[in-house]
Every structure is written in structure tokens, then in C-alpha cells.
Amino acid sequence: MTATKQGAPALPAVEVRGLYKKYGSSAVLEDVHMTVKAGEVYALTGPNGAGKTTLIRTMTGLAFPTDGEVRLLGRDVHTDGPRARAYLGAVVEAPAKFYPQLTGTQNLQVHANLSTMAPGGRKIGRDRLREVMALLELTRMADRKVQEYSLGQRQRLGVASAILADPKVLILDEPTSGLDPLGIGLIHRIVTSLATSGCAVILSTHHLREIATYAHTVGILTGGRLVDTVDLRSRQAAYRFRVDDPVAAATVLERLPFVRKVSTRTPYAIAHLGGESRVPDALAHLGAEGIRVFEASPDHFDLYEYYRERVEQA
Numbered sequence: 163m164t165a166t167k168q169g170a171p172a173l174p175a176v177e178v179r180g181l182y183k184k185y186g187s188s189a190v191l192e193d194v195h196m197t198v199k200a201g202e203v204y205a206l207t208g209p210n211g212a213g214k215t216t217l218i219r220t221m222t223g224l225a226f227p228t229d230g231e232v233r234l235l236g237r238d239v240h241t242d243g244p245r246a247r248a249y250l251g252a253v254v255e256a257p258a259k260f261y262p263q264l265t266g267t268q269n270l271q272v273h274a275n276l277s278t279m280a281p282g283g284r285k286i287g288r289d290r291l292r293e294v295m296a297l298l299e300l301t302r303m304a305d306r307k308v309q310e311y312s313l314g315q316r317q318r319l320g321v322a323s324a325i326l327a328d329p330k331v332l333i334l335d336e337p338t339s340g341l342d343p344l345g346i347g348l349i350h351r352i353v354t355s356l357a358t359s360g361c362a363v364i365l366s367t368h369h370l371r372e373i374a375t376y377a378h379t380v381g382i383l384t385g386g387r388l389v390d391t392v393d394l395r396s397r398q399a400a401y402r403f404r405v406d407d408p409v410a411a412a413t414v415l416e417r418l419p420f421v422r423k424v425s426t427r428t429p430y431a432i433a434h435l436g437g438e439s440r441v442p443d444a445l446a447h448l449g450a451e452g453i454r455v456f457e458a459s460p461d462h463f464d465l466y467e468y469y470r471e472r473v474e475q476a
């Protein structure tokens with residue numbers, strides 16, 4: 163848990179505890195636990211029918227759990243809903259529902275009015291509407307009726323409405339489905355920039371190779387159970403050294419104080435160095451011990467392969 167300036171432990175932005183959801187006799191979510199911190203991008207993935215949308219609906223308070231609880235910034239979303247959702251922005255059913263006869267800006271104005279009326283809500287001015295339309299590259303469409311929007315444009319308008327009130331928690335169900343490659347890049351940049359300013363972001367997706375580039379954590383949900391939570395930042399801190407003797411190289415690397423984890427995969431010795439700046443140090447030590455190094459490069463974690471194995475084992 164991170165600490166605030168006063169030294170008190172910071173509340174998780176999202177906390178899911180022992181969540182169960184049944185439809186009739188069939189269990190859709192079973193004992194799901196999740197913690198997401200401020201500034202974290204958490205990607206939820208899993209096969210079709212795994213329960214991602216159900217989990218997201220339950221986290222946002224749209225569906226009620228059979229058992230367990232969800233807290234947003236410490237408030238229970240099911241028993242203290244309005245206050246828990248005061249800092250929440252969400253697109254749960256993509257693309258979000260809008261009034262087709264109203265323009266994009268008018269639809270955002272409706273959202274702005276609703277969020278102003280919510281507990282703790284503050285006024286959202288026309289400048290902010292223009293700003294989010296520009297951010298989502300919808301300025302050209304701003305005064306057109308939503309019924310004239312393409313699927314991708316409606317998808318982007320959904321994200322615009324979710325970020326309108328500067329949420330501290332942003333939850334997006336498949337935000338990039340239906341978007342073209344530039345639209346996908348746009349959503350990545352917006353999510354990254356919100357997270358950098360302290361917003362916790364949870365999104366569901368099937369696009370593993372994309373999210374591997376900007377998510378901090380990946381939760382793998384299968385058959386209603388969260389079978390793994392992968393910390394991508396620690397996975398990606400590994401470097402591999404192609405050497406003449408991987409076992410001897412591993413022994414040398416293990417002795418270095420900044421090295422956390424070492425393994426071998428012939429012809430490589432792989433080490434978690436804690437950052438690129440340590441690579442020259444590692445090379446110097448290997449060289450001093452007589453190890454010949456032919457190549458040093460980041461050992462990219464293959465999330466797709468990892469996911470495939472986890473889902474097949476589950």
C-alpha cells in the first residue's frame with residue numbers, strides 16, 4: 163500500500179473483495195479479489211464469456227453481487243452508490259448509449275448536467291466540453307447529430323463523456339473495439355495521460371499485445387475466476403545477455419547487488435536489473451569475469467504466450 167504525505171496508508175482507488183455473482187444457479191463470478199491503486203492502468207482480459215462485463219457492471223454498481231463488495235475510493239458502490247460514484251467515469255456498454263437526435267456536444271451537455279447534480283459534483287463549463295471533444299478528435303463532429311456518427315466516433319464520444327468530469331477512477335469495457343489503429347493509439351494516449359495524473363484506470367480488452375505496451379497490471383479472468391494478476395512492469399525489467407557460458411554468466415549476475423532475479427535460457431542469461439542504466443555495469447562485471455557477451459537486449463515478456471498457457475491450464 164502506498165502512503166500519503168501525512169504517512170497514512172493511501173486508500174486503494176478500487177477494491178474488490180470476495181465477489182460472487184450468480185445468474186439463477188450458474189456462477190458467473192467466483193471469489194474475485196482485486197486492488198487497483200491511483201495512477202495504475204489495470205487491464206482485465208479473458209476468453210469470451212469469462213465474466214469481464216459482469217465484473218465491470220458489478221464494479222460500477224450497475225449489477226449487484228450475490229456476495230462480496232466493491233469499494234471505490236473507500237466507499238461501497240452498492241450501499242453508498244452516489245458517493246462512491248462521485249469520482250467515477252465509465253463506459254460499460256460499448257458503444258455508450260446517446261440520444262441519437264442530439265449532437266455530440268448536446269449529449270455531453272446532458273452528461274455534464276447529470277454529473278453537476280451528483281453529490282460532490284461541480285459545474286462543467288462549455289470550455290471543458292470543447293476540450294474533451296478536441297481530445298477525442300471529435301471537434302469536426304461536435305455539432306452533428308449522434309445518429310450520423312460512425313461506430314468508432316460513438317465509441318470515442320463514450321470515452322469523452324466518461325472523462326468529462328475528471329474522474330479519479332475510469333472504468334472502460336472494451337474501449338478500443340471498433341476503433342481504427344489511430345483511434346486505438348488515441349485511447350492509449352488518453353488513458354496513459356490520465357493515469358500519469360493519478361487516475362486509476364480499469365479496462366477490459368482482448369488486445370493483449372497492445373495493452374502490454376501501456377498497462378501496469380493485467381488480470382486474467384477465466385470461468386468467472388481471476389486466475390492470475392500479472393505485474394507487467396516487473397516482468398519487463400528483464401534483460402538478456404547472449405553469452406558463451408550462460409550458467410557461469412548467471413552466477414556472476416546473481417552476485418550483483420542490483421540484480422533481483424536470474425535465470426538461463428541457452429544461449430542467454432536473463433536478469434532483472436531494475437532498469438536500463440544497469441546494463442553497462444552488468445556488462446562490465448561479466449567482462450571482468452571472462453564471460454564473452456555477444457548481445458544484450460530487453461527480454462520482452464510475451465503476454466500473449468503467457469495468457470495462452472494460463473487459460474489452457476485453468
Ligand SMILES: Nc1ncnc2c1ncn2[C@@H]1O[C@H](COP(=O)(O)OP(=O)(O)OP(=O)(O)O)[C@@H](O)[C@H]1O
Binds near residue numbers: 209
Ligand atoms: N443477464 C444475464 N443473465 C444470465 N446470464 C448472463 C447474464 N449476463 C451474462 N451472463 C452470462 O455470464 C457469463 C459471463 O458473461 P460476460 O458478458 O460477463 O462475459 P465477458 O467476459 O464480458 O465476455 P465477452 O468477452 O464475450 O464480452 C456468460 O456465460 C453469460 O452468458
